Amino acid sequence: MPLSFVRLIPGDTHFRFVRLRKIAFAASIVALLGAVAAFTVLGINLGIDFKGGGNIEIKTQEAADIKKINDVVRGLGLGEVEVREFGSPTEVLIRFERQETNDPEVNEERLQQQAAHNVHEALYAAFSDLEFSFDGDKSGTVVSGSDLDLEKGQKALQSLDVEGLTLEAGVDAKTLVLTLPKVVVDRKSGPELQQQVYDQARYKLLETYSTLVSQRTDIVGPKVSGELVQSGIIAVLGALFCMMLYIWFRFEWQFSVGAVIALAHDVTLTIGMFALTRIEFNLASIAAILTIVGYSMNDTVVVYDRIREKLRMFKKMEMGDLIDLAINKTLARTSITSVTTLLALVPLYLYGGEALRGFAITMIWGVLVGTYSSIFIAAPLLMVFGINREALDGE
């Protein structure tokens, strides 16, 4: 069965990678400096996971009027606010930064939740045409420009679990009458202020009759965001350290230092990419970076493994030729694996939805950088450190 297989790389290549090392090192150093500069000057677009604050994703019925939403949200005085289309014209992401206060009496955790509540309420109000009036005690009315579905509103109020709170039809189909119980006694908590109950009922009704749906809300308080930064850093550094130990244990120190330098190179360039592209850096980004570390290490180990094997096989071969031989021998594998990984990642980028897009881009970038660094950085670095061939033989 003669079959001609697709080969990206011919089986027998003789590229002189080591000879290119000076150019590669120089290019990498320039890129690294660029990444560091970008990081220092631009900073990275930290998501709420690490900074605190809130993300609110909404869906509108027709193409969203970003300007209107922007105006409504900015009117709330929440400081820096970002409003942008998210995935499709009917979906919008609203991001507000951590709400801060100097007043020690005010609970900062609660402040974030209040902010999210205000955003929701303001948007629901902007995307419905309800007019409310309340006598401050027992009754209020809701008037709309169009007919209101009474049952829908009643159902929504039921979920508040307040006994005696009722919604009934008003003078016409566009009007509803809200009645509060004489004394509002929550089944669980005892008396509550009339105004509080009214506010809750108003919020529920706005939500129910609004043309806008809240899809996803993430609120991260200051305490948790601080911890997430910490555990993210620990995870990445811990991974680098454990891998270094493992490689040291399996190979020689030169290999382990070379591998970790290559990994640090990949991580730095990835952070540089975050700085330049302004992709939001969130929890998933930490996962992406750790996976890049794993992937790049994988590539490096394959090349190193082959170098070690050739070192044992050809005792007299010059180091540079030997490294070239090892890289060339593994080149087909390196490229095929990169292609299969990219083949899996590109659909994720294209069809995986907005939430995974940032993750997919990061990984695609990481696969490219990781493949480059295994060939042009990790392996040639062994030339720089020099290898004690006898020590390797001893194992």
Added chain:
Amino acid sequence: MLHFSRLKQISIWFVIALGLLFALPNFLPEDIRGTEDKRGSLPSFMPNKTVNLGLDLQGGSYLLLEVNTDSVRLNKMEATQEESRQLLRSERPIIPARNFRIHDKTVTFNLARPEQMEMALERLKPLNEVAGGQLAIGGNTDRTFVIKSDAASGRISLTITDAALTRLNRDAVVRSVEVIRNRITELGTKDPTILRQGNSRIIVEVPGESDPVRIKRIIEKTAQMTFHMVNTKVTIAEALTGRIPPGAKLVKSSNPAEPDLLVDRRILVDGADLIDAQQTFNQEGQPAVTFTFNSRGSLQFGKATSENIGRRFAILLDDESITAPVIRGPIIGGTGLIDGSFTVETANDLAILMRAGSLPAKLETLNERSVGASMGDEAVKAGAISLMIGFGAVMIYMLLCYGRFGLFANAALLVNLTLILGALSGLQATLTLPGIAGVILTIGMAVDANVLIFERIREEIAIGRTPMNAVETGFAKARSTILDANITTLIAAVLLLLFGSGPVQGFGVTLAIGIFTSVFTAFLFSRLLTSYWIMRAKPKTISL
């Protein structure tokens, strides 16, 4: 390397069959698979669990709450201050003390007459015993307080130990979890998860409930327990006909078998003033419940009981009477005993209710995430589409690259996916959105092991080995590389599991599972397939 003993072959097929068995329920309709409460028509030896979707995929709310440990400590210190004051007055001669102060973890006061020090210390002893006993959740009998005294000035200081404080906090968290669970269950949502995390945190996950406002409302309430006098101006029968005296109300009993009760509207004592309740035994050895009030509660309760000996009072929880015992004598000192027709179990239940009725401390929401159900559906669909396209692309590519061997690799990939699905279902690990990304990534990386092997075989053929020999050497030489490469990736996955939170942990889970299944499928399964082919076809040459 190509020879497999019968046992080995059977084991490999067994693992695959097991994976298939565990993955199967995901493809069955619910009436066959059954639900949580009711098994479907599947035979009982078969697993029936489907993949556990994370909140980001099925919609719902996630809350991370923290018990305010400051308020727990402050409550305890206030209670201690009151308790010591009362202990000093509990017998004659009364030991007067003043200058009660609470500072951080310490209560200090001065005896009016320093010469009473010895007697005072003797009387304060129960503080350690009682408190230690009450907190003995883990059977702990450590001291609660370090008591220091200065005989010259008559100054006594009670400092709560760190161990006792930790115990208190943990107790508060455990109780909060209990209360929150009770309340959320009442919401009628399906399988809420309420978990304790660390010493002071609680995770609440409510699938399908995308309105955290409602959940928070319920969680943040402190349940209402009140003590009332039973009204005897009219009989129950009369009251039931509508003749309710002014200032009284009819309440239902929490036990449907008991008749309704007529009680005074006036609240004698509020349950918020309860500090503790425990199941115990009365003097006749009958099961009973002791409870402890704080200073305000004990004052009010003492007054009410001394004025109403022989009458009944009722304890209402959420306006339902739990019990209505007869007052045998004045209950002063803030500690009372409820006895009646209890069994140990019902007494314990009441104690739990009294304790757990209200939240023991304030709760703060640190992190809140909610996802609408439609959103979750879209995410699952998007994930499934990208998975299928990626999967297809990789399979086609492998086929183009390696022909027959590509077919083996693809079979291994299919088995791999099945095993991942089976492992996720069997372990009931949670599949999150990043978790799906993890699976997709695994697909891309899983073939790596096969690529390593096949490239190795190519090399061995190139140097002129016979087919059999080349395949054999290829597998052997690739082995250590595959292990090294996967162990390093596993390190990354484990760190994600340890330090990641929520969705990211889900990514770590799928990545880790994927590594194990990839090594298994590449190293055992595709080798087995290769071996079957070589044994049967005995090829003279291998096209690779």
